[in-house]
Amino acid sequence: MEELARTWWVYLVRGVCAILFGVLALxxxxxxxxxxxxxxxxxxxxxxxxxxxxxxxxxGFGSRSWMIFYGIVSILAGIAVFVWPGITALVLLLFIAAWAVVTGILEIVAGIKLRKTGANEWMFIISGALSVLFGVLLFLRPAPGALALIWLIGIMAIVYGIALVVLSFRVKGLGSRRQGPSGTPRVV
Structure with missing residues (x-):
């Protein structure tokens, strides 16, 4: 936990970048x-x-190797965008459409399976249906879907960024709560 507390600012920078990206999109x-x-x-x-x-x-919360893998994939994706921006735009849009349809279907299936347990399955079914509808609309009407996608990505980036900023300050606080001023364990 102390390792996370020492690098709290990494999450802060990532969060601020995500928020800026989202604001620019909106x-x-x-x-x-x-x-x-x-x-x-x-x-x-x-x-x-x-x-x-x-x-x-x-x-990082997982293994270092996964964080390294994530970083490399993220950098390679960014480079691919600069090398093939036009193709990347269309592929990204179609990928998001396919993702929305697949996850929507999975949510509907989960909702149907939850009916047997008496849980609030209707939330899964409604969110799944909306996700499928969104994906199909992106496939059918990519131009208006692209504008809607800009708004969705912008909002998602802002929410994600805020979550990272909050996380950064919580992680920063872990180090100060675990030790007192002299380095001895602190009683909370």
Whole structure:
């Protein structure tokens, strides 16, 4: 936990970058998907570099190897965006559409299976149906779907960034709560 507390600022930087990315996507909704993809590429590279840095410093909730893998994949994705921005935009849109359909179907199946337990399965079924609808609309109407996608990505990035910023301060607080001023264990 002390390793996480020492590298709290890595999460803070990643969170601030995500928030800035999200705000840019929302402030300029008329920007093209190509421009958004390029901004995403820059974000992916920065996020990957900081993930690698965090892995090198011992930060991360899982194994270091997964954090290193995440950082490398993120950097490679960012580079691919700059090399093939037009193709990346279309592929990204179609990938998100396919992801929405598949996850929606899985949520519907989970909701149906939950009916046997008496849980609130309708939430899974409704969210799954909305996800499938979103994916199908992206496939059928990619241009308006791209603008909607800009808004969704922007909102998601802001929420994700806020979560990382909050996490960074919580992780920072772990080190101060675990030890007193003289380095002795602190009684809370």
């Amino acid at each position: 402030v300029w909704p008329a920007i093209t998907v190509l421009a958004l993809v390029i901004v995403f590429g820059a974000y992916a590279i920065v996020d990957g570099v900081f993930a690698l840095f965090g892995a090198g410093r011992g930060a």
